Amino acid sequence: MSDLYSIGDLSREFGVTTRTIRFYEDQGLLSPTRNGQNRIYQARDRVRLKLILRGKRLGFSLKEINKLIALYDAPEGEAGQLRSFIEKIRARRTELLEQKDDIEQVLDELDTLEGRCTDLLEAQRDVG
Numbered sequence: 001m002s003d004l005y006s007i008g009d010l011s012r013e014f015g016v017t018t019r020t021i022r023f024y025e026d027q028g029l030l031s032p033t034r035n036g037q038n039r040i041y042q043a044r045d046r047v048r049l050k051l052i053l054r055g056k057r058l059g060f061s062l063k064e065i066n067k068l069i070a071l072y073d074a075p076e077g078e079a080g081q082l083r084s085f086i087e088k089i090r091a092r093r094t095e096l097l098e099q100k101d102d103i104e105q106v107l108d109e110l111d112t113l114e115g116r117c118t119d120l121l122e123a124q125r126d127v128g
Helices: 007-014 018-026 043-057 062-071 077-127
Strands: 032-036 037-044
Touching: 007 018, 007 043, 018 043, 037 062, 043 062, 043 077, 062 077
Parallel strands: none
Antiparallel strands: 032 037
16 A cells, blocks of 8 residues: 555545545644645554544544644653553543443333333223
């Protein structure tokens, strides 16, 4: 695979629209070079796009993703980025587990309510 990519190449590879890629560029997450009107993305931009999409899928905001990507260029480099990412992962996991508990409680309540409604409906049939 070449080290240079067009916006169309990245769009097809990652299954996102070119508009999405331009949005990430506007947010400062990607920085392609230009050849006239054409954007030319480097391997670094491809990796960044992959990280952005993974971060979004995991529920991180663009602001958080941007901070994590910026850590790669910080003096601590990859080690600092990994430590920060581990903290974010743990926080996200805690948040999702809390949401999971909330969802399970709501599902239990719905089951109980549905059972009561079914019982009432059957009681009405028995009376009628």
